[in-house]
Amino acid sequence: MTRPERMIVALDIGGTKIASALVDGTGVLRSPVSRISTPREGDGIVRAVIEQAIAARDAADGRVDAIGIATAGVIDRRGRVVAATDLLPGWAGRDLADDVQSALGAPTTVLNDVHATAVAEHALGSARGLENALIVAVGTGLGGAIVSQGRLLHGRSGLAGTVAHLPSGLHEGRRCACGEIDHLEPYVSGPGMQLTYRGLSGRDWKLEQIADASRQGDAFALEALASGGRLLGRSLAHLSTTLDPDVVVVGGGVAGTGDPYWSALRRNFAENAHDLIAPVPVRAAALGTDAPLAGAALAAVEALTAREEEGR
Ligand SMILES: [Zn+2]
Incomplete structure (x- = not known):
């Protein structure tokens, strides 16, 4: 079930850039994409992600339902980085979902960037x-x-x-x-x-x-x-x-x-x-370089919905 009124902070962590934007519950970007250089080690990446997420949340006047993160690397179901490319030293072993969730107090979903692209292409693009x-x-x-x-x-x-x-x-x-x-x-x-x-x-x-x-x-x-x-x-x-x-x-x-x-x-x-x-x-593929942001947001919405249905 898509809820357009949802607002998600989406981030895409690559080997050279971290992109972030506000994305609504249907995967549509609601703010310009901001990009910063990816720090060269794990602690720095987590700090940068949290700073970017806070800046995006502030831009939405704090009205954010969840955080969705796409990243290079192999990600387990709990949002931990279990393996990573050599481009991101110190990235493997991070409990990214937990770190970001603790810092922002918002439910956080993390998935691999190509998995996120696939979610977006399936919802909105060439596999729709x-x-x-x-x-x-x-x-x-x-x-x-x-x-x-x-x-x-x-x-x-x-x-x-x-x-x-x-x-x-x-x-x-x-x-x-x-x-x-x-x-x-x-x-x-x-x-x-x-x-x-x-x-x-x-x-x-x-x-x-x-x-x-x-x-x-x-x-x-x-x-x-x-x-x-x-x-x-x-x-x-x-x-x-x-x-x-x-x-x-x-x-x-x-x-x-x-x-x-x-x-x-x-x-x-x-x-x-x-x-x-x-x-x-x-x-x-129909979607461009913003596809991982859209897919990360859609995955975050799906996790929110699943949690709500469980709570019913
Ligand atoms: Zn190989």
């Missing part, structure tokens, strides 16, 4: 109105989430939907962020495609430059983008044959690189999926 969705975000890393029968799948430890560490099937010895070699992420992420481009052309270019070059017909750029699209399309096809989704949604910076990427992705999805899965639409 559909029961089952596989949602991935391809940028500097590769994140994923599953919506099953209308609900975000959390899993036992909060890892559900993770696609980064599937075997790529390639054997170039590329090191994954998790420490293993030849996982999917170091091939299909933005840095992965930059590496592919460097291998083909000898040039150390950013993804945007490679995307620009592909529009000028640079054969190496076209191949680097297409190879990332092919590999992701094939992996999503195999996952979809297991999950049987209504839709596959692909977002993140890499999804904006244009047609060579998308046609390779969609073609390889259809070619590698079970016959019943091949027609499943593979769509671009």
